Amino acid sequence: MHVEKSYISPIATTLIKNDQLAQLAYTEVINSINNMTTTNLNYFSINNTSKNCNGVVPIKEKCYELLEETYGWYREKPLHTLSSKGGPIDVYKEFHNNNIVFHVGLEFETGNISSAHRSMNKLLLGLHNHELQLAFLIMPTSKLSYYLTDRVSNYEELEPYFGLLENDAAIILGFDAEQYNSEAPFLQKGKDGMSQRSIRKWNNR
Numbered sequence: 001m002h003v004e005k006s007y008i009s010p011i012a013t014t015l016i017k018n019d020q021l022a023q024l025a026y027t028e029v030i031n032s033i034n035n036m037t038t039t040n041l042n043y044f045s046i047n048n049t050s051k052n053c054n055g056v057v058p059i060k061e062k063c064y065e066l067l068e069e070t071y072g073w074y075r076e077k078p079l080h081t082l083s084s085k086g087g088p089i090d091v092y093k094e095f096h097n098n099n100i101v102f103h104v105g106l107e108f109e110t111g112n113i114s115s116a117h118r119s120m121n122k123l124l125l126g127l128h129n130h131e132l133q134l135a136f137l138i139m140p141t142s143k144l145s146y147y148l149t150d151r152v153s154n155y156e157e158l159e160p161y162f163g164l165l166e167n168d169a170a171i172i173l174g175f176d177a178e179q180y181n182s183e184a185p186f187l188q189k190g191k192d193g194m195s196q197r198s199i200r201k202w203n204n205r
Contacts, residue, residue: 001036001044001059004141005155005174007162012169015134021095021102022134026171028073028093029106029136032066033175045184046177048147055189056110056140056148063108063138067091077105079122081129086122089132105132109139109153116153120161120170127168134169141174149189 008016015022036044036059044062047053067073068091077092089105096102105126107119119137126132137158145154155174162172 001033001063001175001177003030003033003173004143004176007159007165007170007172009165009168009170011167012134012171015169019102021097021100022169025093025095025102025104025134028067028071029138029171029173032063032071033138033173035066036062044177045179045181046144046147047182047184047186048180049182051146052148052150054148054187056152056187057189058187059140060108060110064091067093067106073106079126079129079131081125081131082122086118086125089122089126102134103132104134104136106136106138109137110149111153112151113153113157116158117161120158120165123170124165124168127170132169135171137170137172139172139174141176144176147180148187 016026044059064075068075071093073091073093075091076088078088079086090108091106093104094101095104105123107123109116109119116137116139123132123135123137127135139158140148140152140154142154142156145152155172158172165172
């Protein structure tokens with residue numbers, strides 16, 4: 001995989017340029033996306049036989065594994081401001097430099113556009129309530145999402161709302177596959193409603 005499109009707010013741009021911890025967080029996230037691979041391949045090949053023919057969770061899990069095992073991030077950080085109602089941040093890390101602690105949260109969006117808006121709002125609440133100093137939202141591009149589970153949101157679909165982030169330290173990354181190949185193995189689908197619906201559509205084609 002690779003980052004194909006990105007939105008980096010002015011505040012986030014300044015942080016990455018001037019703050020060592022922000023630079024490190026950004027580098028770790030970019031490296032985790034760029035180094036996602038499938039078994040025995042040095043790239044992530046996506047089957048493009050038909051619309052909605054792949055699951056999206058295996059892609060997310062590869063990124064999580066890299067963040068956890070290589071860089072020491074951890075999953076499911078609750079936000080105090082949301083209590084138990086809004087769910088935890090997908091992946092989180094505290095970066096340290098002497099007595100400075102820099103809190104970074106990341107949401108990897110695999111749901112529909114409503115879910116993408118919830119993820120964006122969750123990150124904004126974390127920033128506004130000073131529980132996060134930098135926030136990432138990662139999602140597929142429109143090109144890639146065509147071959148993933150039905151109705152998975154994409155970068156271009158959320159892009160009209162990026163202006164809401166211009167006064168916050170927020171970064172949106174749209175990733176795409178290195179290669180599309182009709183001979184590549186299908187990525188396993190999950191068990192939620194939309195995944196099951198696209199499985200039925202694929203089986204009945």
